[in-house]
Amino acid sequence: MCGIVGYIGKRDTAPLLLEGLQRLEYRGYDSAGLAVHSSGSSGGLKSAKTKGRVRDLEERLPKRFSGTVGIAHTRWATHGAPNDVNAHPHLDPDEQVAVVHNGIVDNAAELRAKLTADGVTLVSDTDTEVFSHLIARSEADTLEAKVQEALRHIEGTYGIAVLHAAFPDRIVVARNGSPVVLGIGEKEMFVASDVAALVSHTRQVVTLDDGEMATIKAGDYRTYTTEGSRTSTSPETVEWAAESYDMGGHDTYMHKEIAEQADAVDRVLAGRIDDRFATVHLGGLNLDAREARTMRRVKILGCGSAYHAGMIGAQMIEELARVPADAEPASEFRYRNPVVDPDTLYIAVSQSGETYDTLAAVQELKRKGARVLGVVNVVGSAIARETDGGVYVHAGPEVCVVSTKCFTNTAVAFALLALHLGRIRDLSVADGKRILAGLRQLPEQIDRVMREEAAIEKLAADYATAKSMMFVGRVRGYPVAREASLKLKEVSYIHAEAYPASELKHGPLALIEPAVPTVAVLPDDELLDKNRATLEEIKARSGRILAVAHMEQEKADHTIVVPKNEPELDPVLMGIPLQLLAYHTALALGRDIDKPRNLAKSVTVE
Numbered sequence: 001m002c003g004i005v006g007y008i009g010k011r012d013t014a015p016l017l018l019e020g021l022q023r024l025e026y027r028g029y030d031s032a033g034l035a036v037h038s039s040g041s042s043g044g045l046k047s048a049k050t051k052g053r054v055r056d057l058e059e060r061l062p063k064r065f066s067g068t069v070g071i072a073h074t075r076w077a078t079h080g081a082p083n084d085v086n087a088h089p090h091l092d093p094d095e096q097v098a099v100v101h102n103g104i105v106d107n108a109a110e111l112r113a114k115l116t117a118d119g120v121t122l123v124s125d126t127d128t129e130v131f132s133h134l135i136a137r138s139e140a141d142t143l144e145a146k147v148q149e150a151l152r153h154i155e156g157t158y159g160i161a162v163l164h165a166a167f168p169d170r171i172v173v174a175r176n177g178s179p180v181v182l183g184i185g186e187k188e189m190f191v192a193s194d195v196a197a198l199v200s201h202t203r204q205v206v207t208l209d210d211g212e213m214a215t216i217k218a219g220d221y222r223t224y225t226t227e228g229s230r231t232s233t234s235p236e237t238v239e240w241a242a243e244s245y246d247m248g249g250h251d252t253y254m255h256k257e258i259a260e261q262a263d264a265v266d267r268v269l270a271g272r273i274d275d276r277f278a279t280v281h282l283g284g285l286n287l288d289a290r291e292a293r294t295m296r297r298v299k300i301l302g303c304g305s306a307y308h309a310g311m312i313g314a315q316m317i318e319e320l321a322r323v324p325a326d327a328e329p330a331s332e333f334r335y336r337n338p339v340v341d342p343d344t345l346y347i348a349v350s351q352s353g354e355t356y357d358t359l360a361a362v363q364e365l366k367r368k369g370a371r372v373l374g375v376v377n378v379v380g381s382a383i384a385r386e387t388d389g390g391v392y393v394h395a396g397p398e399v400c401v402v403s404t405k406c407f408t409n410t411a412v413a414f415a416l417l418a419l420h421l422g423r424i425r426d427l428s429v430a431d432g433k434r435i436l437a438g439l440r441q442l443p444e445q446i447d448r449v450m451r452e453e454a455a456i457e458k459l460a461a462d463y464a465t466a467k468s469m470m471f472v473g474r475v476r477g478y479p480v481a482r483e484a485s486l487k488l489k490e491v492s493y494i495h496a497e498a499y500p501a502s503e504l505k506h507g508p509l510a511l512i513e514p515a516v517p518t519v520a521v522l523p524d525d526e527l528l529d530k531n532r533a534t535l536e537e538i539k540a541r542s543g544r545i546l547a548v549a550h551m552e553q554e555k556a557d558h559t560i561v562v563p564k565n566e567p568e569l570d571p572v573l574m575g576i577p578l579q580l581l582a583y584h585t586a587l588a589l590g591r592d593i594d595k596p597r598n599l600a601k602s603v604t605v606e
């Protein structure tokens with residue numbers, strides 16, 4: 001959510017910043033801007049910004065925009081509409097200070113009122129603008145001290161990068177709740193809110209902690225707290241290569257990420273299977289056998305697709321480990337003063353590892369003494385670092401705003417965790433072997449689902465005319481239906497609702513008519529007959545039905561047949577054709593698939 005990139009070195013910075021912004025555009029794309037220390041004779045700061053995409057900024061950039069130190073931003077609006085003035089960077093009236101900011105200043109209204117009373121004219125509607133005025137008005141001697149003084153007035157979250165005309169040899173950055181990463185190059189340094197913007201230049205990075213700041217110069221960097229004490233940090237190597245952020249011959253990241261799921265599942269399984277004991281090794285879990293046996297409940301917390309993957313995970317843990325488990329949106333949990341139970345294992349789920357609501361839930365739980373593990377994709381992210389241990393999802397970078405491969409890999413990561421807990425508790429060797437065999441089959445079965453793409457594309461053209469769609473499933477099928485409904489509405493903007501199939505007759509059946517088709521998820525399990533009865537109910541109301549099932553469904557108008565795995569693992573495969581359905585429906589409707597309206601990846605604000 002919003003992207004920051006900065007550069008200091010010997011190269012002309014504007015092209016580097018624009019390239020970095022392109023890589024971060026998935027985090028926000030309603031406006032963009034940059035500021036550089038001008039290398040012209042008069043020096044000083046120069047800036048350019050615009051409503052719209054990074055390519056609009058590129059087109060509007062003045063020809064002479066040279067300089068070797070600069071910062072840039074791509075925005076997802078929180079305070080103030082997306083327009084030229086509200087775009088970042090924000091400068092003070094004398095153009096001495098330029099600031100780019102991710103996060104939200106909670107006391108912005110109060111600070112804006114104080115600045116106005118002091119005679120400052122604020123030009124934008126943003127919370128960010130207060131940073132540039134506060135820094136410019138500070139009488140401290142160094143840029144670091146000016147920024148520290150300004151931060152003392154700020155309540156809220158920030159990742160900021162600051163330029164000052166009087167200090168052309170440095171960029172100062174600070175972090176509180178919004179990621180800031182330094183990229184260490186050869187006689188050049190980068191800064192970004194996300195390694196995606198850095199990896200084509202360097203894989204050596206330093207991730208700042210909350211309350212930490214850094215000064216970067218062309219040849220070195222130093223880190224310290226907002227109070228001024230030095231901190232010690234050493235660079236780490238980023239695991240993901242630059243190519244994994246490319247589109248790889250696909251027209252969209254969404255398509256690329258759907259198509260690479262077989263490989264992604266291979267990665268989450270790699271090195272973890274233990275045939276001897278019919279279980280899996282989860283290196284970083286940090287949960288000993290005694291704890292696994294004595295816990296009495298599992299509570300899974302996440303948002304959006306991560307929450308849906310957590311619902312699948314809860315179901316798997318209950319079935320395989322026979323411990324009560326449920327999932328709840330982290331965004332709700334954190335606000336309801338939850339009762340924290342010492343015998344419950346809490347698990348936070350997140351692709352980005354940055355989602356603010358999930359992070360806040362983790363922090364609240366830890367404050368109350370709970371044991372919290374993470375199921376996270378981004379290594380070293382805030383949630384990965386806040387939790388006591390966990391399972392990495394190893395999906396690789398997910399660039400498309402809507403989650404696909406990470407949802408699938410998270411579900412598989414939960415299958416591993418459920419098997420591990422099950423085998424410590426009472427799952428038999430025979431069942432352990434059965435699940436391992438099922439897991440091994442997944443990549444090849446995913447390839448088989450992908451071979452149905454042309455047929456799904458045809459169905460999508462047909463269903464794209466729907467005014468609304470209903471998604472139903474029972475027990476194992478229900479989280480699949482929920483995720484499929486979210487996918488469709490996010491990317492195609494067709495209204496969609498998901499219900500447990502059993503709930504249909506308690507109300508939503510009233511919506512069924514020919515213009516409101518139903519997608520029914522019907523695994524071949526003990527509930528198949530009940531699900532078939534639901535299809536009868538829909539047909540009796542002239543509803544059209546698209547079934548996702550293990551065999552042709554007589555009552556359905558169309559069936560997408562998916563390969564059968566073990567019942568506990570079926571949800572992993574049944575979601576994939578519905579990702580393709582959402583994708584091709586959006587394509588048929590001409591939507592901007594990788595950048596759906598109003599959305600951005602990594603929701604780092606409340």
Ligand code: F6R
Nearest residue numbers: 304305306350351352355402403
């Ligand atoms: C949906 C989607 C979102 C995210 C949610 C949580 O396609 O991408 O619903 O799943 O914002 O994000 P993470 O997993 O990064 O915590």
